[in-house]
Amino acid sequence: MIFEIDFNSTEAFYMQLRDQIILGIAxxxxxxxxxxxxxxKLSEDIGINMHTVNKAYTVLRDEGFVKVDKRRGVxxxxxxxxxxxxxxxxxxxxxxxxxxxxxxIGREEIHMLIDEIxxxxxxxx
Amino acid sequence: MIFEIDFNSTEAFYMQLRDQIILGIAxxxxxxxxxxxxxxKLSEDIGINMHTVNKAYTVLRDEGFVKVDKRRGVxxxxxxxxxxxxxxxxxxxxxxxxxxxxxxIGREEIHMLIDEIxxxxxxxx
DNA sequence: GTGCCTGTTATATCGAATATATAACAGTAG
DNA sequence: CTACTGTTATATATTCGATATAACAGGCAC
Numbered sequence: 001m002i003f004e005i006d007f008n009s010t011e012a013f014y015m016q017l018r019d020q021i022i023l024g025i026a027x028x029x030x031x032x033x034x035x036x037x038x039x040x041k042l043s044e045d046i047g048i049n050m051h052t053v054n055k056a057y058t059v060l061r062d063e064g065f066v067k068v069d070k071r072r073g074v075x076x077x078x079x080x081x082x083x084x085x086x087x088x089x090x091x092x093x094x095x096x097x098x099x100x101x102x103x104x105i106g107r108e109e110i111h112m113l114i115d116e117i118x119x120x121x122x123x124x125x
Numbered sequence: 126m127i128f129e130i131d132f133n134s135t136e137a138f139y140m141q142l143r144d145q146i147i148l149g150i151a152x153x154x155x156x157x158x159x160x161x162x163x164x165x166k167l168s169e170d171i172g173i174n175m176h177t178v179n180k181a182y183t184v185l186r187d188e189g190f191v192k193v194d195k196r197r198g199v200x201x202x203x204x205x206x207x208x209x210x211x212x213x214x215x216x217x218x219x220x221x222x223x224x225x226x227x228x229x230i231g232r233e234e235i236h237m238l239i240d241e242i243x244x245x246x247x248x249x250x
Numbered sequence: 251g252t253g254c255c256t257g258t259t260a261t262a263t264c265g266a267a268t269a270t271a272t273a274a275c276a277g278t279a280g
Numbered sequence: 281c282t283a284c285t286g287t288t289a290t291a292t293a294t295t296c297g298a299t300a301t302a303a304c305a306g307g308c309a310c
Contacts, residue, residue, distance in 0.1 A: 012268060019220050026223035038285060049270050054286075065227065071278055073285050078227050085228040086238075092221045094242055095144050096214065098151035101246035102190065102203050103210040110243065113211075114235055117219055121226035137297060163256065174299050179257075196307055198256050 001029045003046050013048050017056040022065060025076060026121040036066065036074045126154045128171050138173050142181040147190060150201060151246040161191065161199045 001024050005013055024030045036042070039057065043050040057074050060066045064079035100110060126149050130138055149155045161167070164182065168175040182199050185191045189204035225235060 014268085019223075022227060023220070023223045026226045039287095040285090051271090052269060055268090057286085068286065070276095070285075078229075080228045082229075085225075086230060086234075089221065089225050089228075089230060090238060090242070092224075093238060095148070096217045096221070097239070097242050098144075098148045098246060099217075100210075100214050101151040101243065102147060103205045103214075104203075104207075105211060105214060107240070107243050109211075110239055111236060113215060113218060114222070114239065115232070117215070117222050118226065118232050118235065121223060139297080164258095165256090176300090177298060180297085182257085193257065195256075195305095 003042070005046050005048060013052050014056040014059065017046075017048075017053065018059050021056070021060060025065060025078065028122055030076050032076055032078065034076045035069075035072045036076070038073055128167070130171050130173060138177050139181040139184065142171075142173075142178065143184050146181070146185060150190060150203065153247055155201050157201055157203065159201050160194075160197045161201070163198055 003017060003020050005016055009016065021030070021036070030036070036057070037045065039050050039053045043053045046053075057066065061068065061074075064081065065076070066074050067077040067079075069075050097110070128142060128145050130141055134141065146155070146161070155161070161182070162170065164175050164178045168178045171178075182191065186193065186199075189206065190201070191199050192202040192204075194200050222235070
């Protein structure tokens with residue numbers, strides 16, 4: 001998987017990286033147990049500092065997407081906490097749905113977009 | 126409508142305020158053409174600086190939710206730019222849907238959440 | 251006009267967040 | 281021992297967020 005940092009974005013580098021890795025897990029570019037590149041290797045590849053990569057990894061660990069294996073480094077390990085996950089999802093959804101509703105994006109349209117996007121991610125079938 | 130700032134949140138004050146106002150428009154607590162409190166009044170009411178409120182208003186204007194009426198101040202005025210709005214919505218949705226998919230939140234569950242939330246917002250019927 | 255309300259602009263200051271850099275450390279593997 | 285993990289400690293520079301004081305232009309009521 002190739003990571004790309006937009007150096008002109010207002011979004012923090014470590015946040016961009018975090019989102020891309022989560023996207024990678026969702027699209028199965030990464031699978032459970034797979035090791036991510038080391039902080040030093042990845043930082044050289046994408047041209048940012050080692051500590052910035054480390055911060056992305058730390059956030060991913062705190063959010064339950066990876067864990068640190070002392071032998072292999074950072075590996076994909078999704079830890080689902082149903083109640084907390086849904087609560088967080090609901091909160092994020094509320095805000096962007098409010099934006100959509102204000103802008104006149106209809107419910108049906110949203111459902112279609114969900115299917116369109118979700119089909120690219122893992123899930124039942 | 127009552128605004129509440131969480132002073133312990135990592136989220137910037139002006140972002141919290143922005144989101145609450147958008148939520149207010151979506152739930153019809155505010156309607157098209159209605160004036161928002163003045164920057165000075167609102168800053169006193171919620172206990173933050175005038176410039177912080179002004180920044181929230183400026184962002185809302187840039188994002189097409191309000192406009193400035195030289196006589197009445199800041200008024201609700203949603204400016205929909207279909208193509209741009211959907212593009213932005215899709216991008217935001219992609220990220221949080223990826224998170225949800227990783228955490229094992231199913232498609233059906235998401236559709237249900239959408240309906241649940243969207244019903245509180247404006248839309249057809 | 252005067253006075254009072256709008257948003258806006260200009261400075262300045264302070265702390266926190268972001269990103270970088272160099273260096274060192276503990277643990278694991280070959 | 282050597283080479284690789286992540287981690288920690290400092291230090292520095294820049295940007296962002298929030299505050300503060302002050303002033304300005306425009307609209308409106310009197």
